[in-house]
Amino acid sequence: MQDTALTLLPPALAIAIAIWRKNAILALISGLFLCFLLLENWNPLTAGVQSLAEVAQVFSSTSNAQIITFSLLIGALVELMNRSGAVQGFIESLSRLSLVKTKRQATLLPTIVGTSIFTDTNLSMFTAGMASQKLFDQHGISRAKLAFLLDSTCAPISVLFLINGWGAYLLGLLDGYNLEDPTGVLLGTLSYNFYAIIAVMLAYYTAYSGKVYGPMANSESMVVPAQSTEQVKTAKARVMWIPMLSLLAITLTLLWVTGDGDIRRGSGSFSVFIAIVSSLVMLIIMIFGYKLLTLKELSQGFIKGIGNMLPAVTILVLSFAFGDAIKGLGTGTYVSSLITSDFPLILIAPLIFLAAAIMAFSTGTSWGTFALLIPIAIPIALETGMPVPFLVGAVLSGGIFGDHSSPISDSTVVASIASGCDHFEHVKTQLPYTIFAAMLTIIGFFIVGAML
Numbered sequence: 485m486q487d488t489a490l491t492l493l494p495p496a497l498a499i500a501i502a503i504w505r506k507n508a509i510l511a512l513i514s515g516l517f518l519c520f521l522l523l524e525n526w527n528p529l530t531a532g533v534q535s536l537a538e539v540a541q542v543f544s545s546t547s548n549a550q551i552i553t554f555s556l557l558i559g560a561l562v563e564l565m566n567r568s569g570a571v572q573g574f575i576e577s578l579s580r581l582s583l584v585k586t587k588r589q590a591t592l593l594p595t596i597v598g599t600s601i602f603t604d605t606n607l608s609m610f611t612a613g614m615a616s617q618k619l620f621d622q623h624g625i626s627r628a629k630l631a632f633l634l635d636s637t638c639a640p641i642s643v644l645f646l647i648n649g650w651g652a653y654l655l656g657l658l659d660g661y662n663l664e665d666p667t668g669v670l671l672g673t674l675s676y677n678f679y680a681i682i683a684v685m686l687a688y689y690t691a692y693s694g695k696v697y698g699p700m701a702n703s704e705s706m707v708v709p710a711q712s713t714e715q716v717k718t719a720k721a722r723v724m725w726i727p728m729l730s731l732l733a734i735t736l737t738l739l740w741v742t743g744d745g746d747i748r749r750g751s752g753s754f755s756v757f758i759a760i761v762s763s764l765v766m767l768i769i770m771i772f773g774y775k776l777l778t779l780k781e782l783s784q785g786f787i788k789g790i791g792n793m794l795p796a797v798t799i800l801v802l803s804f805a806f807g808d809a810i811k812g813l814g815t816g817t818y819v820s821s822l823i824t825s826d827f828p829l830i831l832i833a834p835l836i837f838l839a840a841a842i843m844a845f846s847t848g849t850s851w852g853t854f855a856l857l858i859p860i861a862i863p864i865a866l867e868t869g870m871p872v873p874f875l876v877g878a879v880l881s882g883g884i885f886g887d888h889s890s891p892i893s894d895s896t897v898v899a900s901i902a903s904g905c906d907h908f909e910h911v912k913t914q915l916p917y918t919i920f921a922a923m924l925t926i927i928g929f930f931i932v933g934a935m936l
Contacts, residue, residue: 572717
């Protein structure tokens with residue numbers, strides 16, 4: 485099967501359905517089923533059974549189980565922080581510090597906060613957005629600019645500071661290729677993730693300089709007063725930042741311990757699993773210690789937080805299963821065999837970036853894009869001798885572009901909500917920046933490709 489063009493059908497079908505239906509779950513299920521239709525000689529019954537078995541097989545891996553558990557528990561952590569008033573307390577502590585006195589300081593605040601809270605994208609944007617809305621209104625800064633700063637320090641930061649679910653997820657996708665050092669490969673993508681780097685640089689440039697271009701310069705966003713929410717409870721700021729700092733510190737410590745002193749070789753899935761459990765226990769102890777929630781309220785929040793993550797975790801599980809299936813089918817091997825010594829290697833990374841960018845923009849999901857294209861990029865790298873981190877970095881860059889730019893991306897929607905900006909105005913004013921960053925990214929891949 486590895487020597488035929490039929491191996492291209494499952495990812496092609498998945499991409500087509502994702503673009504058509506705007507549904508990553510349906511796309512992954514369809515692609516997975518088609519993989520086993522091909523492997524089982526077009527027997528639909530056997531293909532269905534094997535598809536279910538492949539999904540079940542995901543849970544047999546300790547590493548996968550730890551990553552899935554981490555993803556569910558991070559939802560519980562975020563929900564409990566909100567319900568207990570920890571987030572509100574953190575926001576009010578920022579206000580009491582009175583560090584923001586100028587327009588430049590007002591725009592730097594959400595940029596810095598968004599960069600600092602990289603363990604969860606939604607928590608990052610809501611915290612930075614809620615802390616900045618009134619300040620932006622006071623200084624006459626448009627909400628469109630706030631939305632842009634929030635969005636640019638969300639997915640781009642999450643994929644650069646990989647001590648989070650993104651890092652655990654990507655480690656899972658890198659498994660199974662006999663890579664000598666998967667963690668090292670993942671860290672190696674940081675220097676090649678040109679789009680994420682450029683996006684963050686543009687955010688800081690915009691915040692520091694105060695300059696805006698394109699539609700954002702003519703933005704007529706209404707300055708909407710911060711709306712009151714049902715969450716009126718306020719806790720001490722430490723209830724938020726102690727568990728968050730602990731999550732980071734424990735993860736880094738365990739990476740160092742499990743890697744025998746080399747953080748790159750540590751067990752990422754084990755480290756984040758132990759870190760999230762420890763941080764969650766610490767948060768619960770503080771909630772009871774300060775009497776912020778009753779046992780019933782805590783239980784409800786815990787369950788709701790996990791429920792909030794179920795759609796993302798479903799994509800996560802299907803991504804693992806689909807990635808394993810197309811590896812078994814040999815899609816990546818076949819695609820890599822098409823690239824002969826006559827194929828210009830300088831074009832590979834830009835083409836991979838464009839494929840990932842189009843898919844992620846059309847579907848609004850970077851994780852589904854990673855699941856489809858990383859299993860193709862790695863065999864190409866191994867076949868051509870190009871650095872694996874370079875081509876994986878091209879996939880990550882394209883996926884982040886789509887996540888950052890797409891009007892149907894959850895992060896784009898959350899950025900609009902967290903800033904109080906009209907959603908389509910946010911998309912309209914941000915798009916010229918993301919396209920500019922994408923153009924610079926393509927140039928960067930051409931330059932590096934020419935040097936290899």
